[in-house]
Amino acid sequence: MSNTVFCRKYHQELEALPFPPLPGKQGQEIQATVSKKAWDEWQALQTRLINEKHLNMLDPDSRAYLMTQMERFFDNQETDQAEGYVPPSQA
Template identity: 30%
Template sequence: MPVITCARCGQTRDQMPFRPFQNELGLRAYQQICNACWGEWLKTQQQLINHYGLNLRDQQAKTFLFTHMEQFLFAGGGEGVKSKE
């Protein structure tokens, strides 16, 4: 399994096994986010889906999740926020 230096946690870890989405964000996540952080996002995403009752066939719901995903993965959002130098 190839390793990457993760943009979220800063550690060199296993890459996620496949590109999750066929869009620009999916490619960026695949290239820059480790499998452990991706797993954390999937848990957070499920909480958001449950909390807001999202329907994933709904384009607005997808847009909402992509926005949160980008923040979670690349902007230090979500739980476990680390101080940014």
């Protein structure tokens, strides 16, 4: 059986991340408060934002922008979206 965590995004017990997704204290906090489901959804949004907004991950401002968006996503606040993104149909 896998470990669970009380997910701050979904407010329920869900499967936990197997290891901290980021180095240091921030990664440990995410592992302790964010579910694998929420992290996977964030990764998809992050990828769209990086691609659509042509973010350079070597640029500290781009990294700070993504960290802000990540916190907003996990706290169920409004986040930026990739312009023109059309989600796959649920057919």
